[in-house]
Amino acid sequence: MTVAILGAGVMGEALLSGLVHAGRRVSELLVTDRRPERAAELTERYGVEVVDNPAAVKRADTVLVVVKPQDMGALLDEISDSARPGQLVVSLAAGITTTFIESRLPSGVAVVRVMPNTPALVDEGMSAISAGSHCDEAHLSEAEGLLRSTGKVARVPEKQLDAVTAISGSGPAYVFYVVEAMIEAGVHMGLPRATATEFVVQTLVGSAKLLSDTGEHPTVLRERVTSPGGTTAAALRLLEDGKVRADFLAAMEAARDRSRSLSSGEPV
Numbered sequence: 272m273t274v275a276i277l278g279a280g281v282m283g284e285a286l287l288s289g290l291v292h293a294g295r296r297v298s299e300l301l302v303t304d305r306r307p308e309r310a311a312e313l314t315e316r317y318g319v320e321v322v323d324n325p326a327a328v329k330r331a332d333t334v335l336v337v338v339k340p341q342d343m344g345a346l347l348d349e350i351s352d353s354a355r356p357g358q359l360v361v362s363l364a365a366g367i368t369t370t371f372i373e374s375r376l377p378s379g380v381a382v383v384r385v386m387p388n389t390p391a392l393v394d395e396g397m398s399a400i401s402a403g404s405h406c407d408e409a410h411l412s413e414a415e416g417l418l419r420s421t422g423k424v425a426r427v428p429e430k431q432l433d434a435v436t437a438i439s440g441s442g443p444a445y446v447f448y449v450v451e452a453m454i455e456a457g458v459h460m461g462l463p464r465a466t467a468t469e470f471v472v473q474t475l476v477g478s479a480k481l482l483s484d485t486g487e488h489p490t491v492l493r494e495r496v497t498s499p500g501g502t503t504a505a506a507l508r509l510l511e512d513g514k515v516r517a518d519f520l521a522a523m524e525a526a527r528d529r530s531r532s533l534s535s536g537e538p539v
C-alpha cells in the first residue's frame with residue numbers, strides 16, 4: 272500500500288517521521304514539495320522517494336495533502352486528472368472543507384479531513400478526523416491508522432472541526448506562549464534564563480502528566496496547588512482581574528472564525 276505526502280513542511284515531515292517510526296516501509300512512501308531542496312533534505316533524512324504531485328497521486332493508494340490552506344485550490348487542480356474513484360485523499364489543511372476538496376476532484380474519490388497538531392513530531396499528537404461524503408468505514412479506519420502513528424486520533428463530525436482547530440490544532444502555540452511568559456517572569460525576578468527555562472518546562476511536563484495520568488478535573492488539580500491566603504491565590508487573583516480566562520475564550524473564538532473563513536479563500 273503506497274502512501275504519498277504532498278507538501279513536506281512541518282506537518283508533512285511529522286507525518287513522514289511518524290509513519291517511518293511506526294514501521295512503514297520507506298519503499299511504500301512518496302513525498303512531494305514545491306522546493307526541490309526541501310524534498311532532497313527529506314530523502315537524505317528518511318530515504319524516501321521524491322516525485323511530482325501528479326506522479327505521486329497516480330502511484331499512491333492513499334494521498335495525504337499537507338499544504339497550506341491558501342495553496343489547496345492550486346494543488347487540487349494540479350492533481351485532479353491523476354486522482355481516481357475509490358482512492359483516499361486525506362487533507363490536513365485547516366478550514367478547508369471536504370465539500371471544497373470533493374468539488375475539485377473526480378467524483379467517487381474518498382476524502383477525509385484531519386486536524387492534527389505539532390506534538391505529532393514526538394508521537395504525542397492529537398488528531399481529529401471527519402469523513403467526507405464518499406467515505407466508507409474502511410477509508411476512515413485507514414486514515415485513523417495513518418494518523419495513529421503520530422499520536423491519538425478521535426472521530427468528530429466535520430461541523431466541530433473549526434472548534435477543534437482552535438483548541439488542539441492551534442493549542443500548542445498558546446501553551447508555548449504561556450511558557451515564554453513564565454520564563455520571562457523568572458528572568459525578571461533574577462533567575463538565570465537556563466534555570467527559569469528548566470523549571471518552567473518541567474512544570475509543564477509534570478502538570479501535563481498529572482492531568483493525563485490521574486484523569487482529574489483541572490479545577491481539582493488547580494485547587495490542590497492553591498493554599499488559602501497563599502502565593503498561588505495571589506497570582507490567580509491577578510489573572511482573574513486581568514480577564515485572562517475571558518481573553519482565552521475570545522482568542523479561541525477568533526481562531527475558530529479564521530478557520531471557518533479559510534475555505535472561502537478569504538485573504539490573509
Ligand SMILES: NC(=O)C1=CN([C@@H]2O[C@H](COP(=O)(O)OP(=O)(O)OC[C@H]3O[C@@H](n4cnc5c(N)ncnc54)[C@H](OP(=O)(O)O)[C@@H]3O)[C@@H](O)[C@H]2O)C=CC1
Binds near residue numbers: 303304324340386
Ligand atoms: N503547523 C501546524 O501546527 C498545523 C498545520 N496544519 C495544517 O497543515 C498544513 C501544512 O502546514 P505546515 O506544515 O505548518 O505548513 P508548511 O508551510 O510548513 O508546509 C507546507 C509545505 O507544502 C509545500 N507546498 C506548497 N504548495 C505545494 C505544492 N503545490 N506541491 C507540493 N508542495 C507544496 C510548501 O512549500 P513552500 O515552502 O514553498 O511554501 C511547504 O513546504 C496546513 O494546511 C495547515 O493548516 C494543521 C494543524 C496544525
Ligand SMILES: O=C(O)[C@@H]1CCC=N1
Binds near residue numbers: 365436440441
Ligand atoms: O495556524 C494555523 O493556521 C495552523 C492550523 C492549526 C495550527 N496551525
